[in-house]
Every structure is written in structure tokens, then in C-alpha cells.
Amino acid sequence: MSGTMIELRNVHVDYLVQRHGMRSIKSYLTSFGSKRLLERKHILHDIDLRINGGECFGIVGRNGSGKSTLLRLLAGIVEPTKGHVRINGHVAPMLALGVGLExxxxxxxxxxxxxxxxxxxxxxxxxxxxxxxxxxxxxxxxxxxxxxxxxxxxxxxxxxxxxxxxxPDVLLIDEVLAVGDVAFQQQCYRRIEELKARGCTIVFVSHMLGEIQRICDRAACMENGTVVKVGNTHEVGVHYHGLLGIPL
Amino acid sequence: MIFLLIFSEAFPQIQNYPVFALSGLIFWTFFSTTSAHIMGSLIENSAVLRSLAVPPLVFPVSQLMAGLFNLFMSFIPFAIILHFFGRLPHISDLLVLPIVLCFAGFIMGVSLALAALNVYFRDIGLLWNALLPAFFYITPIAYPSDLIPERMRWITEVNPLYHYINAFRTVLYDGLVPTAETWYVIIAMAFLSIVIGGYLFKVLRPGFIANY
CATH class of the missing domain: 1.10.8 (Helicase, Ruva Protein; domain 3)
Incomplete structure (x- = not known):
């Protein structure tokens, strides 16, 4: 499969959250309505991204940079506040293993x-x-x-x-492979390779640059809710390490 | 059971007190348990909602279905008790079904609002559970409504639960058809509840993910 599989155009995501310290109705009522209850918080902004069919795309970034929210956006769990998300196919999200197991x-x-x-x-x-x-x-x-x-x-x-x-047409993976023993991890990577060989598009989030460089073709680096660098895994790795202040 | 024993002594003027009480109690139980379950359904399934593209509405709806199932199951022992007290089934008993439908709609609206607010403010659940017993005693469920003094009647009149319980009781205890006015009131309240609850749910939904 080729052509654009996932396209994000000028995507913004806001979350509605309680204002600081307003976690309970009690604290709202005792303030006698003088404080506002909810406020908008910008989580992702100005994201433009294009992922091709059959590609394995990695996403790196610091904690809280918006990686997981971006994956949730692709999984359809979060809707963009502004902008467009287009995905040409069936998405299988793997944001946490064993979720929904009763x-x-x-x-x-x-x-x-x-x-x-x-x-x-x-x-x-x-x-x-x-x-x-x-x-x-x-x-x-x-x-x-x-x-x-x-x-x-x-x-x-x-x-x-x-x-x-x-x-699936698109597989989303969010650092879930950190669990399990080495044999299981290798088995997972084999399956990922297999799906990739069949033309499945994979979006892979990880802290570990090594893993991204091992299985991904291209990658993006996120910082403060937006994509700051897109390129081959080496370029992105250099950029990411620059952000962290660690020489590669 | 204790209820039935003690109160049947307390209200000797009511014929077949157990039938009278049960025709209110089973619907009260339906209301209190279903609303509490729906209210908690979103946060209990937050792990699923955070990682799969499942519409959040699925969980409240499934809780409502479960509540309805339990209610219909409780009709079986209730029918046996009715029979024991010499009340034979009648075709007009089927009128309970449309009332249940309206009641379910009313409960759904209220509970959707509670469930959505509960995602943001966890003390909503505690508050609701504290309020439920108050509603129970304020609503004429275990006692007849004409026991309420005239000057406090308005409290009963503005209490939506009273109108539903009253409709159920008219059908099951009195064996009569509810008046047209009762029908208007229970349908209108169900409609209003769904519109308001559904609207709140819709408005608050985009923020669920950040607050589970």
C-alpha cells in the first residue's frame, strides 16, 4: 500500500479540565460561584503530519510532550478541536496491553x-x-x-x-512492549515486522530511540504539544538528544 | 422484609400493605441502583475509554439495560406475592410497561448528567449516595401520600419520583388506569430529563479523556 495513509492538517486539541484546585463540587460551592468551574487547556497545537501507507513511523518526545494524545487522536478516542484528521483505513490501537480484559x-x-x-x-x-x-x-x-x-x-x-x-491497516503502539520478557518482546517485534511486510502502517511511540531506529523508517519528535522535527530516524534522534541535552 | 412487617402494623388503614409497599419499593430500587451504577459507569471503565475508540455512551446504556433486566426479574416474585394476596393478574397490568419506559428515560437523563459530572468531580458520587435516602423518605413510597400535611403537599408535587411511583401504584395496587394528567406529567418529565441530561453529557464529553 502506498500513498498517504494518515494526514493531519493544522490539528489542535484542547482538553476541558477543572481549574486548579477545583476538583470537587464542594470546593466550588464553598467559593460561592466566584470561580469558574472548568477551563480549556491546550494539549496539542499546529500539528501537520503525513504518514505514508506501509510506513513504520516513530514518535519520540519527553514525558508530557503530547505523544500519547497524538496517538489517541489517531485512534479516534480524542477528537480535534480544530483542524482535520484523515485516516484511510481500519485502525487497531494498542495503547495499553490487557485493557478491557474482564x-x-x-x-x-x-x-x-x-x-x-x-x-x-x-x-x-x-x-x-x-x-x-x-x-x-x-x-x-x-x-x-x-x-x-x-x-x-x-x-x-x-x-x-x-x-x-x-x-489492520494502521497499528498504533504506545510503549506497551516494555512489559513482558525478552522472548515476548522479540515475538512482538516479529509480528510487527510481519504486519509491516504485509503493508500495514505502524505508528510507534517510544522513549527508547534504539527501538525506533531498529524498526522505523521515519520519525517525528514532539515537544510542548507540537511536532518539532520530522525526518529519518537518525536526524530525529540527533534532534531529540539535543533537546534532552545528551550528546548522541 | 422488616419494612413490610413493621409498617403493616403502622398503617392498619392500608389494605394489603405489603402489596402497597412493594409496588413502590421495586421501582424505587430500580431508580436508586440504576442511577448509582450509571453514574459510576464511566470512571469504572476509564481504562477502556482511555485506550479504545469506544463511544462513552455505551457504558451508561449497558447499565440501564442491566437495571431493566433486574427490574423485570423482580416482577416474578412480585407477581407471586400479588397472587398470594388474592390479586389476580389483569390485562391493565401491562400498562406498567409504558410507565417503565418513561421512568427509564427519566433515570437515563438524570444519570447521564450525574455520570458526566462525576468524571470531573468525584464527590458527585458521594453527594448522590447521601441524597438518595433523603429522596426515599421524602417520596411517599412506604407510606400513603395522603399522610402528608396539606401545607407540605407541594414538595410531593414537584418531586418527579412521586409521579412515577404514583403511576405504578395506580396500576398495580389500585388496578386502575392512570389519569391523562399523570401520563402527560411522566412523559414530559422523561423527555425533559433526557434532553437536559443528554445535553450536559454532550457538552462535557470532550473533556472526559483528561479527567478519567
Whole structure:
């Protein structure tokens, strides 16, 4: 797949938050309405970005620079206050592993629930089931077991398997691979490579420049809610380290 | 149960007190539990809402469905009790369904507003749970409405819950059809509640993500 897959034009995102110190109705009522309750906070501003189909695009930036909000914007969880977001395809967000797993339900029931939450059909074909079995490395017994008895690693495996079960057009990954053991991480990278080879567009957020340089073709650096640098991973890496004040 | 035993002694003038009380109580329970569940539904599912593109409205709606299911399940023992007190089922009992529909709409509107505000201000939940018992005693649920002194009648009149409970009771306890006025009031209140609650929910929705 080629051409522009994701296009952001002059995107701004504002959040509505309570004013400082107004976390409860109590504090509002005791101020007798003299203070305003909510205020707008600018999270992202002036973002112009174009990501091509089949590309693996990395995003680096300091904590609080807006990386996660940008991913949520791409995932459709956050709507732009101003500007346009255009995505030509089905997006599979992986912003946190094991989210939406219901501890009281079995592995298979969770697979169904999570995939429904992601907008898939109610019943999955045998293909999806066998993929989940093989990727997660969980036995049929494990998958029939309640998820509350799973270890953290098992949950992460199941979560990753659910998110990547069908080939999405765009896969969004937010530093989720930090969990799990090395074998699991390698398995995840293999799957990412595989999806990439099939033409899936990947947007990958990480603090670790090494990972971005390993799997991404291009990258962007974010600072204070906007994209400050777009280029190949080396250029962006140099820029990022410049911001941090660490020589590369 | 304790309620029924003690109050049936306290109100000897009411025939079949257990039927009288239950025809109010089951709907009160529907109101109090469903509104509390809907109110908490957004923050309880904040992890999902933060990382998947799921419309937030899904969670309040599912809680309302669950509440309706529980209500219909509680009709079964209620029907048995009615039967025990010699009240046979009647075709007019089906009028409960449109009233339930209006009541559900009313609850949904109120709870959507509460749920949305609860995302921003966590003490809304505490406040609501503290207010619920007050509503329970202010509404003639366990006692008949003519026990309220004339000069305080207006409190009952402006209490939306009274009108719904009254409609249910007219059908289930008195075996009558509610008056046209009652219908207007309960439909109008459901409509108003949904419009206001839905509007608040819509206005506050863009900020949910930052406040879960």
C-alpha cells in the first residue's frame, strides 16, 4: 500500500479540565460561584503530519510532550478541536496491553468482548482463534480459565494477540512492549515486522530511540504539544538528544 | 422484609400493605441502583475509554439495560406475592410497561448528567449516595401520600419520583388506569430529563479523556 495513509492538517486539541484546585463540587460551592468551574487547556497545537501507507513511523518526545494524545487522536478516542484528521483505513490501537480484559471472564470470552469493543464482529472465525492460540502461547486450558488467574505476562500476551489478530491497516503502539520478557518482546517485534511486510502502517511511540531506529523508517519528535522535527530516524534522534541535552 | 412487617402494623388503614409497599419499593430500587451504577459507569471503565475508540455512551446504556433486566426479574416474585394476596393478574397490568419506559428515560437523563459530572468531580458520587435516602423518605413510597400535611403537599408535587411511583401504584395496587394528567406529567418529565441530561453529557464529553 502506498500513498498517504494518515494526514493531519493544522490539528489542535484542547482538553476541558477543572481549574486548579477545583476538583470537587464542594470546593466550588464553598467559593460561592466566584470561580469558574472548568477551563480549556491546550494539549496539542499546529500539528501537520503525513504518514505514508506501509510506513513504520516513530514518535519520540519527553514525558508530557503530547505523544500519547497524538496517538489517541489517531485512534479516534480524542477528537480535534480544530483542524482535520484523515485516516484511510481500519485502525487497531494498542495503547495499553490487557485493557478491557474482564477478570471474571475466561480468556475466550475476553477475546470476544475486546474484539467487539474494537469494532469487530461478534463471532470470530477459526483463523482468529488459532492465531490467538499460537501467538499467545496459551493452552486451551489457559484460555478457558478466568483471566484473574493469569500472570501479568499472560495478560500481555493475550492483549497483544487480541490487538493484532486481524490485519489492520494502521497499528498504533504506545510503549506497551516494555512489559513482558525478552522472548515476548522479540515475538512482538516479529509480528510487527510481519504486519509491516504485509503493508500495514505502524505508528510507534517510544522513549527508547534504539527501538525506533531498529524498526522505523521515519520519525517525528514532539515537544510542548507540537511536532518539532520530522525526518529519518537518525536526524530525529540527533534532534531529540539535543533537546534532552545528551550528546548522541 | 422488616419494612413490610413493621409498617403493616403502622398503617392498619392500608389494605394489603405489603402489596402497597412493594409496588413502590421495586421501582424505587430500580431508580436508586440504576442511577448509582450509571453514574459510576464511566470512571469504572476509564481504562477502556482511555485506550479504545469506544463511544462513552455505551457504558451508561449497558447499565440501564442491566437495571431493566433486574427490574423485570423482580416482577416474578412480585407477581407471586400479588397472587398470594388474592390479586389476580389483569390485562391493565401491562400498562406498567409504558410507565417503565418513561421512568427509564427519566433515570437515563438524570444519570447521564450525574455520570458526566462525576468524571470531573468525584464527590458527585458521594453527594448522590447521601441524597438518595433523603429522596426515599421524602417520596411517599412506604407510606400513603395522603399522610402528608396539606401545607407540605407541594414538595410531593414537584418531586418527579412521586409521579412515577404514583403511576405504578395506580396500576398495580389500585388496578386502575392512570389519569391523562399523570401520563402527560411522566412523559414530559422523561423527555425533559433526557434532553437536559443528554445535553450536559454532550457538552462535557470532550473533556472526559483528561479527567478519567
Amino acid at each position: 477478570p471474571e471472564m475466561s480468556g475466550w470470552e475476553n477475546v470476544r468482548l475486546c474484539r467487539m469493543l474494537m469494532g469487530h464482529q461478534r463471532f470470530d472465525g477459526e483463523g482468529v482463534r488459532s492465531y490467538i492460540r499460537s501467538f499467545s502461547g496459551l493452552s486451551e486450558d489457559d484460555l478457558e480459565m478466568q483471566v484473574k488467574r493469569y500472570s501479568t505476562g499472560m495478560m500481555a500476551r493475550l492483549g497483544f494477540a487480541i490487538a493484532t489478530a486481524t490485519d
